[in-house]
Amino acid sequence: MARLAISLSTVLFAAMFFVGHWLPLVAPRQLEEATMSVRFDQWMANHGVEYESIEEKEKRFNVFKENLRFIESVNAEKRSYKLSLNKFADLSLDEFRKQYMGLRGDVAPPKKAPVGPFMYANVSALALAPAPAPEYDTMDWREKGVVTPIKDQQDCGCCWAFSAVAAVESITKIKTGNSVSLSEQELVDCVTGGTSRGCQGGLMDEAFQFIINNGGLASEADYPYQAMDGACDAQKSSSKTSTITGYQNIPSGDEDSLLRAVANQPVSVGVDGSGFEFKHYSEGVFTGDCGTEMSHAVTAIGYGTTEDGTDYWLIKNSWGQTWGDKGYMKMQRGVNLCGIANMASYPVA
CATH class of the missing domain: 3.90.70.10 (Cysteine proteinases)
Structure with missing residues (x-):
């Protein structure tokens, strides 16, 4: 049990070390993609949208992402609208x-x-x-x-x-x-x-x-x-x-x-x-x-x-x-x- 405990702690430490050093390099894009995917699913549910195929959903998701980026860039400028x-x-x-x-x-x-x-x-x-x-x-x-x-x-x-x-x-x-x-x-x-x-x-x-x-x-x-x-x-x-x-x-x-x-x-x-x-x-x-x-x-x-x-x-x-x-x-x-x-x-x- 002690040997197992050491092994687990070693694995956890190694994982934390890896995440701490490499997450900043790969996580932002992955996190953005995951966040957008969640928002896309929420948008679909709110508007009652369904797609006939996985391919069509993927196509629409790519369009959605571009629209979302533009919307957020405009709203960040604090305009009158x-x-x-x-x-x-x-x-x-x-x-x-x-x-x-x-x-x-x-x-x-x-x-x-x-x-x-x-x-x-x-x-x-x-x-x-x-x-x-x-x-x-x-x-x-x-x-x-x-x-x-x-x-x-x-x-x-x-x-x-x-x-x-x-x-x-x-x-x-x-x-x-x-x-x-x-x-x-x-x-x-x-x-x-x-x-x-x-x-x-x-x-x-x-x-x-x-x-x-x-x-x-x-x-x-x-x-x-x-x-x-x-x-x-x-x-x-x-x-x-x-x-x-x-x-x-x-x-x-x-x-x-x-x-x-x-x-x-x-x-x-x-x-x-x-x-x-x-x-x-x-x-x-x-x-x-x-x-x-x-x-x-x-x-x-x-x-x-x-x-x-x-x-x-x-x-x-x-x-x-x-x-x-x-x-x-x-x-x-x-x-x-x-x-x-x-x-x-x-x-x-």
């Missing part, structure tokens, strides 16, 4: 762009909207605002009950339809007092003959024009979302829950005009949402790296100013509640960040 491991964490930037960028910003909208020039051009936003306020510096249409809950377009590139529908839902509530969730799928299936191609991308102006020509838009309940292209269902489309009389385009690049419009109703806007930081945005005022490529459509539902004096836009996205701040985002205002004022329009009812 944070990034997170959201549901896009196993997608490369190219994959993300192909699946979720659906605004045809390369096609110019009509120069003249059906109801004439910008209706808020010569009236102060404060005078038009629907509720008096001591200062004209804040608007959040959610607080007024005119914004429907966050929706999820999934991997169908029809953000244009969600942006248009959100704006129509809001103006319907403002004008009639009726709150209803309207059908994006009807727009995906039925807006044809122009630029829009369902899940392959489209334009909010064409969505508005369809609603006008069709005499209204069906409810979500009557024409439910399928997250894929389909044939226009004339019977479902005949169920007209809400309608508009026209739409207007805001002068391109003019944030002051956009502010006047958003003071009175939520507005459909195009943005450059194709960047990594936009993809993984989590909270705070986004001031991140983006250009002016009109690749994604969202809805401007308000604006405000932080305690440190940073002006921001409040936007509603269509990537579900696990993206951003429960589906919403604050973007720096006053610098036309991501081209937010370049392609903005709103329905008239």
Whole structure:
């Protein structure tokens, strides 16, 4: 027993010596890999993700690691916003762009909207605002009950339809007092003959024009979302829950005009949402790296100013509640960040 005890202690000492001298050389990479593996498994569980093969899981794990490293490097800089491991964490930037960028910003909208020039051009936003306020510096249409809950377009590139529908839902509530969730799928299936191609991308102006020509838009309940292209269902489309009389385009690049419009109703806007930081945005005022490529459509539902004096836009996205701040985002205002004022329009009812 004594000989065995000596042998064991000798082995333990040797092991401790080896670990003490060699662990610093090999452990960091192994530890990082093990930590990332645990985080990947946690992320899969949190988002209900399963893969069809070990090979696919390994591929996604490698993408996940690269995304995680970038997220942590940005967050370490203590910017005014944070990034997170959201549901896009196993997608490369190219994959993300192909699946979720659906605004045809390369096609110019009509120069003249059906109801004439910008209706808020010569009236102060404060005078038009629907509720008096001591200062004209804040608007959040959610607080007024005119914004429907966050929706999820999934991997169908029809953000244009969600942006248009959100704006129509809001103006319907403002004008009639009726709150209803309207059908994006009807727009995906039925807006044809122009630029829009369902899940392959489209334009909010064409969505508005369809609603006008069709005499209204069906409810979500009557024409439910399928997250894929389909044939226009004339019977479902005949169920007209809400309608508009026209739409207007805001002068391109003019944030002051956009502010006047958003003071009175939520507005459909195009943005450059194709960047990594936009993809993984989590909270705070986004001031991140983006250009002016009109690749994604969202809805401007308000604006405000932080305690440190940073002006921001409040936007509603269509990537579900696990993206951003429960589906919403604050973007720096006053610098036309991501081209937010370049392609903005709103329905008239």
